[in-house]
Amino acid sequence: MFYREAGDFKTSYTADNQTFPIAFDRYGYFLVLLVGLGVVPFIINDYWANSILIPFLIYAIAAIGLNILTGYCGQVSLGTGGFMAVGAYTSYKLMTAFPWMDMVTITLLSGVMTAMVGLAFGLPSLRIKGFYLAVATLAAQFFLVWMFNKVPWFYNYSASGQISAPERTLFGYAVTGPNAESWVKYVFCFILVFVLAWAARNLTRGSIGRQWMAIRDMDIAAEIIGVNPMRAKLTAFAVSSFYVGIAGALLFTVYLGAVEVGEAYGILKSFLVLFMIIIGGLGSIFGSFIGAAFMVILPVVLRNVMSDGLGWDTALATHFEFAIVGALIMFFLIVEPHGLARLWSLAKEKLRRWPFPY
Amino acid sequence: MKKLATLVVAGAMAATPALADLVIPDLSYRTGPFAAGGIPFSDGYQDYFTLLNERDGGIGGVPVRVIECETAYNTERGVECYESTKGEGALVYQPLSTGITYQLIPRATADGIPLHTMGYGRTSAANGDVFSHVFNYPANYWDAASVIVNQLLEENDGDMSGQTIALLYHNSAYGREPIRTLETLSEMHGFNLSLIAVDSPGQEQGNQWLQIRRERPDYVVMWGWGVMNQVAIQEAINIRFPMENFIGNWWAGADHDVAQAGADAAGYRALNMNRLGDMPVFAEIQQHVIDAGLAAGDGTNLGAVLYTRGMYAAMLAAEAIRVAQEIHGVADITPAMMRDGMEALEMTNARMEELGMPGIGPEFAVSCEDHGGTGMAIMTQWNGSEWVTLTDFVAPDDSVTQPLVLEDSAQFAAENNITPQCTSS
Numbered sequence: 001m002f003y004r005e006a007g008d009f010k011t012s013y014t015a016d017n018q019t020f021p022i023a024f025d026r027y028g029y030f031l032v033l034l035v036g037l038g039v040v041p042f043i044i045n046d047y048w049a050n051s052i053l054i055p056f057l058i059y060a061i062a063a064i065g066l067n068i069l070t071g072y073c074g075q076v077s078l079g080t081g082g083f084m085a086v087g088a089y090t091s092y093k094l095m096t097a098f099p100w101m102d103m104v105t106i107t108l109l110s111g112v113m114t115a116m117v118g119l120a121f122g123l124p125s126l127r128i129k130g131f132y133l134a135v136a137t138l139a140a141q142f143f144l145v146w147m148f149n150k151v152p153w154f155y156n157y158s159a160s161g162q163i164s165a166p167e168r169t170l171f172g173y174a175v176t177g178p179n180a181e182s183w184v185k186y187v188f189c190f191i192l193v194f195v196l197a198w199a200a201r202n203l204t205r206g207s208i209g210r211q212w213m214a215i216r217d218m219d220i221a222a223e224i225i226g227v228n229p230m231r232a233k234l235t236a237f238a239v240s241s242f243y244v245g246i247a248g249a250l251l252f253t254v255y256l257g258a259v260e261v262g263e264a265y266g267i268l269k270s271f272l273v274l275f276m277i278i279i280g281g282l283g284s285i286f287g288s289f290i291g292a293a294f295m296v297i298l299p300v301v302l303r304n305v306m307s308d309g310l311g312w313d314t315a316l317a318t319h320f321e322f323a324i325v326g327a328l329i330m331f332f333l334i335v336e337p338h339g340l341a342r343l344w345s346l347a348k349e350k351l352r353r354w355p356f357p358y
Numbered sequence: 359m360k361k362l363a364t365l366v367v368a369g370a371m372a373a374t375p376a377l378a379d380l381v382i383p384d385l386s387y388r389t390g391p392f393a394a395g396g397i398p399f400s401d402g403y404q405d406y407f408t409l410l411n412e413r414d415g416g417i418g419g420v421p422v423r424v425i426e427c428e429t430a431y432n433t434e435r436g437v438e439c440y441e442s443t444k445g446e447g448a449l450v451y452q453p454l455s456t457g458i459t460y461q462l463i464p465r466a467t468a469d470g471i472p473l474h475t476m477g478y479g480r481t482s483a484a485n486g487d488v489f490s491h492v493f494n495y496p497a498n499y500w501d502a503a504s505v506i507v508n509q510l511l512e513e514n515d516g517d518m519s520g521q522t523i524a525l526l527y528h529n530s531a532y533g534r535e536p537i538r539t540l541e542t543l544s545e546m547h548g549f550n551l552s553l554i555a556v557d558s559p560g561q562e563q564g565n566q567w568l569q570i571r572r573e574r575p576d577y578v579v580m581w582g583w584g585v586m587n588q589v590a591i592q593e594a595i596n597i598r599f600p601m602e603n604f605i606g607n608w609w610a611g612a613d614h615d616v617a618q619a620g621a622d623a624a625g626y627r628a629l630n631m632n633r634l635g636d637m638p639v640f641a642e643i644q645q646h647v648i649d650a651g652l653a654a655g656d657g658t659n660l661g662a663v664l665y666t667r668g669m670y671a672a673m674l675a676a677e678a679i680r681v682a683q684e685i686h687g688v689a690d691i692t693p694a695m696m697r698d699g700m701e702a703l704e705m706t707n708a709r710m711e712e713l714g715m716p717g718i719g720p721e722f723a724v725s726c727e728d729h730g731g732t733g734m735a736i737m738t739q740w741n742g743s744e745w746v747t748l749t750d751f752v753a754p755d756d757s758v759t760q761p762l763v764l765e766d767s768a769q770f771a772a773e774n775n776i777t778p779q780c781t782s783s
Contacts, residue, residue, distance in 0.1 A: 047445065051438040096773065149529060149555075159481070159538045159766055160531035162460045166773050177774075178468035256433065258460040260531045262558060263433060300438065307428070314428035315388030 003351040019201055036190055041183040049182035050255070056296045057189040058250045063276040063288035064200050065243025070274070071282035072204055073236035074216030075125050079137035081269035082144030083241050084248025085261050086114045089154050091249040092163045096156060103168050103175045107192065107249050114245020115238040122237025126230055129219070141270055148261040164258035176253045185254050192250070196243060201285050203239065212236050213283070279329060281341025290340045299325060378690040379423040380416065380679060382407060383443040385436060385453045391559035392431040392584035394614045395664055397655060399454055400426070402668025404654035405647045410676060412646040417676055418683040420690050431584070433457045440465065449696040450474050450675055456532035464774070467491045472697040476671050477502070477608055477631050481535055482766035484730025486701065487778040489767065493700050493729045495674070496719050497631045500762060501733030502607045503536040504754035505629060506579055507543045509737055519548030524575035526566060526582065526590060529555040533581045542758055560586025567593040580606045587615035591623050601625035608735065612663040616740045624742035629735045632670045632718050634663060634745055639714035663745060670718050678703050701726060720751045726780040733759070
């Protein structure tokens with residue numbers, strides 16, 4: 001009834017091409033932004049920030065990054081964890097070497113550094129594709145983790161090889177370190193997510209995004225119609241790594257505060273982000289968000305329901321959590337192999353044709 | 359079914375707003391590759407508090423409420439557990455994971471909640487001047503490294519020059535902690551140090567033991583945990599490494615580590631920070647906790663190496679609560695009072711005897727500057743069917759570890775702008 005294009009006249013090319021062509025969606029989007037920035041920071045507590053919202057926002061950035069590479073450009077990558085580690089270690093080195101630097105600069109520079117590393121590891125994609133490329137990026141994952149363990153310069157020669165984020169401020173508010181308020185950390189992540197998701201959306205529907213998708217759909221055909229495969233693939237690697245690097249940096253600086261590379265950025269992290277985009281939906285920015293929500297928030301909710309709500313034994317609850325999340329992943333992929341984003345868009349199609357959907 | 363019923367009852371009781379109680383979160387891990395060590399420790403930790411509740415009605419008349427939270431030895435879940443339990447008035451955290459400890463040191467310090475990392479965590483936290491809320495008594499990793507070397511020196515008549523010690527370590531913050539001390543000691547005593555890393559969780563150690571077989575070190579010292587220990591011991595047997603020259607630290611010397619290899623592992627030695635064997639307190643736990651159906655686990659771990667250590671940790675926490683109650687004259691203490699209690703803790707043989715665990719640990723006293731205890735440890739040996747205590751408490755070489763502690767904590771203080779808390783005294 002409310003969810004339809006009828007009556008919403010588009011009078012310019014810009015209006016016709018907007019991301020949310022339906023008024024209901026558009027208002028929903030503004031409402032999310034308003035609540036996210038105008039309400040949540042005032043009511044948020046430590047638990048909600050540190051256990052649910054901040055990890056969700058950070059993983060959403062990582063998922064958008066991997067989605068650009070895998071979902072839009074069709075290059076499978078298993079190196080996400082390693083690239084996140086590059087972001088984290090870059091920001092650690094910057095934070096300790098230049099104490100005056102503010103967090104926005106540090107985070108963006110970490111992204112740039114990761115983009116360069118990603119570019120280097122993207123070179124094999126010019127010759128190999130599919131599973132073979134996955135293996136090459138897997139090598140990046142193991143190499144990077146090994147390197148951060150092996151070279152003491154990266155962790156400032158600390159005894160344990162751990163890196164910990166010192167306190168850094170932005171506009172006088174501590175963003176990192178133990179004294180940072182939850183709402184500051186949340187707002188910092190929220191704004192970064194907003195800017196990055198907005199940029200990603202506009203990149204993917206512009207000329208570069210179309211080149212990526214052309215390469216994904218059929219690289220030979222794309223080359224024939226004039227897409228430069230080297231340029232397209234390498235930009236995809238660079239942009240994707242930029243996002244992933246920022247996510248890795250935030251995971252370390254804002255969320256965890258202290259990191260051990262083998263555990264925080266191991267192969268499991270690569271798989272986690274890959275699962276996020278597969279479940280959320282390949283080639284969809286919105287899918288990256290629901291994928292991240294599914295993999296980050298669902299386990300926490302299950303844990304709270306089972307061990308606090310039902311009073312189950314914690315070990316039993318953990319085993320059940322594995323089983324339930326696994327079963328749900330299978331269920332959603334059987335019902336809709338294109339991910340949750342596709343389910344969402346089908347639902348919207350049906351709503352548009354309400355009350356006579358087909 | 360009975361267990362489930364008690365859990366439901368316990369859950370229902372926990373859900374109702376309690377009167378005064380002492381909240382102790384137990385960040386345990388009963389799942390994942392490290393569960394073998396996490397389960398007995400957590401059982402011992404919880405059972406001791408249950409014993410105090412059942413037998414004495416709590417500590418100073420206030421019952422203890424233990425909140426268990428599963429971390430699976432994963433740092434992100436550890437943070438979540440911390441955030442979800444700290445609001446309940448948690449008095450002290452005992453994460454049993456060096457990785458989680460590193461996360462919690464700044465957070466807990468900012469929140470004013472003490473952290474007790476007994477024989478693990480950040481070694482330099484022994485310097486209470488810098489780490490106001492972190493305690494790692496009775497011993498730490500650098501003490502352990504030093505004790506092992508002292509023991510080996512004694513066996514070699516004080517001369518180890520030209521010998522080789524291989525350190526087989528879990529490639530994480532935990533395993534890397536002793537490297538600095540061992541390097542210093544190797545320069546001092548002239549032995550060669552070979553570093554061999556095992557990636558977590560440590561089920562694959564073929565290459566590492568091939569290297570050991572090729573290099574033929576005189577001793578292998580292991581910093582392992584979880585499934586890594588069992589695999590390493592099996593691999594050592596496979597290459598016929600002399601087991602009495604294979605020495606684990608105190609996290610690599612539990613019953614389940616050697617049980618699978620059984621008699622083949624006879625001779626394997628490990629350090630321990632607490633004494634083993636039967637103690638009067640076990641009978642009381644059996645009577646008041648396990649027979650009453652209140653045990654945290656299935657009750658089979660009673661008296662096991664890590665069960666004993668978990669119980670020892672709980673005892674040190676309970677004693678600190680008692681000291682805090684005495685200092686402040688309040689029964690329902692706050693985390694800040696708990697910190698004062700931990701800093702004024704003094705363990706004597708008489709007190710340990712009184713508690714039904716004679717000589718379970720060394721005597722030590724905590725002070726504002728020294729949060730680390732004496733660092734003494736005993737050497738134990740697996741004889742094929744049980745752990746045998748070989749030595750009395752052996753002291754570490756403080757002249758080696760103390761400068762390292764000061765150096766590392768000074769670096770931490772500089773990075774984080776910490777002003778020493780004890781300068782006034």
